[in-house]
Amino acid sequence: MDKFVIRGGNPLLGTIKISGAKNSALPCMAAAILTEDEVILENIPQVHDIETERKLLESMGAQVELGYGRAQHRTSIQCAVLSDPVAKYEIVKTMRASSLVLGPLIARTGMARVAMPGGCAIGGRPIDLHIKGLEAMGATITQEHGYLEARADRLKGTHIVFDKITVTGTEDLLMAATLAEGESLFENCAREPEVTDLAALLNAMGAQIEGAGTSVIRIKGVAKLHGARHRINPDRIEAGTFLIAGAITGGDLNVDCCNPEHLGALLGKLEQCGVKLEIGKENVRVHSGGKLQAVDISTEEYPGFPTDMQAQFMALLTQAEGTSVVTENIFENRFMHVGELNRMGANISVSGRTATIRGGAQLQSAAVMCSDLRASAALVLAALVADGESILDRVYHMDRGYERMEEKLRGVGAQIRRMGEVFGKK
The missing domain is CATH 3.65.10.10 (Enolpyruvate transferase domain)
Structure with missing residues (x-):
């Protein structure tokens, strides 16, 4: 060591x-799951969590290229085919942000199997708000053997009031809502700059999001998102x-x-x-x-x-x-x-x-x-x-x-x- x-x-x-901000880069990398097209992210930090996220996306079938040389802080991600929409425990056990793939996976593929997340041992960071929100959007979620399994034909827009402010919960459900049928209204949202950064990328991909950075966010679901280029905060x-x-x-x-x-x-x-x-x-x-x-x-x-x-x-x-x-x-x-x-x-x-x-x-x-x-x-x-x-x-x-x-x-x-x-x- x-x-x-x-x-x-x-x-x-x-x-x-x-x-660049790790806590912006990770949800933005997860957002690439929402489209078949290439997503290019600039100002990506060279830290271990980014490498873990790369391995996670590649294990699902994505093509991920982390830049080298002059382009060392850029990554391109293309999720043309998600052949295995599973966040495996052996990959995500050290990283809390693994829960961020739950929403985009079920929105894009109709199913997701995600290992309960790890990360720093600084206290309980329950994923129950993610689950509650996705169930309100029409997903069926079960938990067994340390994994969450979610299924839905297509998520439905809904009104969610978060019981407590949650950054990853806001980000996860925000991504899910971009491809949901109809409109969603989220209240008591996290206002962190990382949420605003993610919303900026999603809008560049064709999402219709208003209010990111405030406690109330409105999302009008669309049928499809496209590729984009975005610079991380x-x-x-x-x-x-x-x-x-x-x-x-x-x-x-x-x-x-x-x-x-x-x-x-x-x-x-x-x-x-x-x-x-x-x-x-x-x-x-x-x-x-x-x-x-x-x-x-x-x-x-x-x-x-x-x-x-x-x-x-x-x-x-x-x-x-x-x-x-x-x-x-x-x-x-x-x-x-x-x-x-x-x-x-x-x-x-x-x-x-x-x-x-x-x-x-x-x-x-x-x-x-x-x-x-x-x-x-x-x-x-x-x-x-x-x-x-x-x-x-x-x-x-x-x-x-x-x-x-x-x-x-x-x-x-x-x-x-x-x-x-x-x-x-x-």
């Missing part, structure tokens, strides 16, 4: 370019992670090729914390100012503070003066990084969904374990300011969602390297 070796103490100086979570990297190291870092409009809640909290920001049209510069100040954060659905930034911001708060309180409202098991941060000298206590951080501690190097994607990023940030050399184990979590993180950080002055192990030998 690969490890990161990080020696702390270097301020980050220079420019980091942000990759920049990754707002990667951008936020590197902004915190600049802030926590007291550096002068320009985070380029991002969309600051997608970062509003995070930027507001950074400024409250005393971080100096210069916000441009497609970049944010973070540079050292005075001492960091404690702030409280509470995770919420977009446009609130993102749960995917909670761990990274907590790492920053270990360096702030005063006591901060972090409340996690989205997932019930997303404080697994706390124990590892405390091993590095942080002073964090947890009670239920609330973590209390007593800041100002000088972090010390340690050997720590990455437990999930965003926890991994938090440990990298902590190691960048820790005294000495830290070793981060299980960084395969990082590779699921960050493109060449160690190379990007090294390019702006971090002392970080990847150490691989083969058959137990370094």
Whole structure:
């Protein structure tokens, strides 16, 4: 298993370019199932989840080409024939986004067999809202041996009010509704930029969707979709992670090729914390100012503070003066990084969904374990300011969602390297 070796103490100086959003790319790749024609996606991040999605689509009979050389961030997908509409467990066991093929498969082929999804162990992310919505659209769904099997002659447009806001649920049912007979009205929808990005692709393919990015979405079903070319949004979570990297190291870092409009809640909290920001049209510069100040954060659905930034911001708060309180409202098991941060000298206590951080501690190097994607990023940030050399184990979590993180950080002055192990030998 690969490890990161990080020696702390270097301020980050220079420019980091942000990759495309994994959480936009995955549903957009799934959307290619809805048409026989070629779908070309640009600004695709080179992360492990994308490779898993490629294998998944190819296993169903799709032709998928991931670009190389100058076209390395582009993919073309053609699902002319879906000979095996099954999302096999051995492929999707590491990726939560596998549930996103359920809606498009049943809409296109009339049946789908999808393994219950995996991904990070950060709490329950039930698929029941997907099932409830598809059943309202006329699908018959059974569950056995770890698989969901869905069938429908043709889905029917319907009115769905989501019991709770769900990003993947909104995306899955949105794709299904594009080929349903009649109109659909969805209420209490997720408003994340990733939903808006998917809707933009679907409309480019000939769908009729209004309201994406708001809590109410209307879809007029069409008989057929066609191919399209679409550029994936920049990754707002990667951008936020590197902004915190600049802030926590007291550096002068320009985070380029991002969309600051997608970062509003995070930027507001950074400024409250005393971080100096210069916000441009497609970049944010973070540079050292005075001492960091404690702030409280509470995770919420977009446009609130993102749960995917909670761990990274907590790492920053270990360096702030005063006591901060972090409340996690989205997932019930997303404080697994706390124990590892405390091993590095942080002073964090947890009670239920609330973590209390007593800041100002000088972090010390340690050997720590990455437990999930965003926890991994938090440990990298902590190691960048820790005294000495830290070793981060299980960084395969990082590779699921960050493109060449160690190379990007090294390019702006971090002392970080990847150490691989083969058959137990370094």
